[in-house]
């Protein structure tokens with residue numbers, strides 16, 4: 001019998017449009033002889049759109065207002081064999097939808113509540129990975145109330161890390177709200193921006209030299225595999241929003257031009273991180289490689305990475321010999337296996 005799949009797309013984060021594009025690709029690729037797929041687009045307001053509005057959103061890449069509250073529509077998720085929550089960022093990749101689906105008893109693709117929530121949060125990720133011995137940049141946490149009531153304590157934390165440093169909202173993504181701070185004078189604007197978007201902000205030391213950015217794809221549950229390593233090359237001070245989403249600003253190199261020993265370390269550390277964070281199904285693990293010193297530092301773990309046919313994650317798995325449609329089929333299998 002065919003498996004009935006609910007494909008969730010869109011969502012309330014800044015990556016709404018990316019998710020729509022990813023979902024369109026997944027919808028086209030799930031083999032119809034094995035799956036009956038129902039897409040539901042979640043509007044930017046967090047409402048589940050009816051079928052006609054969903055179809056229009058997937059077609060045009062823009063979603064309408066309206067729709068139903070999640071709780072009203074959650075019951076309609078019953079009757080599906082599995083859900084593919086193809087949602088990025090807050091309210092999608094952060095354990096919230098995973099909690100709803102867990103309560104409803106429906107298997108879903110990707111990490112559960114714990115792995116999703118911890119991996120979404122840059123501070124929690126760093127704490128868990130530090131205890132697993134994973135190399136990372138030096139960092140410090142700052143809270144919004146501290147920045148408002150005792151800003152000097154936050155400034156001290158920043159200058160202890162040294163300049164330049166990165167200031168980031170703890171729970172966002174897509175480089176939104178991230179600043180590279182070159183000197184103490186630029187700190188106020190960066191912190192105001194980040195605290196405008198999140199209660200918790202992470203301050204991160206910059207690597208000693210401009211790092212190379214390398215990424216690896218992980219696939220599996222308890223016995224995951226790591227793909228070949230890829231590299232992103234771009235001409236910008238860092239991989240900011242425009243560079244990420246403007247066609248042609250960044251290029252992907254798979255496999256990354258790296259010595260085998262470095263690629264192998266990337267894969268080993270990524271698998272360690274995947275296990276330490278209790279991830280499941282899939283993840284793209286991003287690293288900084290400081291060529292001058294040989295340092296390899298884990299930057300972040302994305303539990304629902306970009307998923308168009310030209311996105312890094314599916315391309316990395318393709319390099320591992322797994323085609324796009326085989327990949328989405330396997331992910332559903334992994335969701336069912338988790339149960």
Ligand SMILES: Nc1ncnc2c1ncn2[C@@H]1O[C@H](COP(=O)(O)OP(=O)(O)O)[C@@H](O)[C@H]1O
Pocket residue numbers: 137166168172173174175176178204205206207211213237238239240286288299300
């Ligand atoms: N500590 C750091 N040192 C050097 N570059 C950094 C550092 N942190 C972030 N960057 C740059 O900023 C980009 C976005 O940061 P990242 O933490 O990956 O945020 P997001 O979760 O929004 O993708 C990175 O891809 C990199 O180019």
Ligand SMILES: [Mg+2]
Pocket residue numbers: 286300
């Ligand atoms: Mg990133």
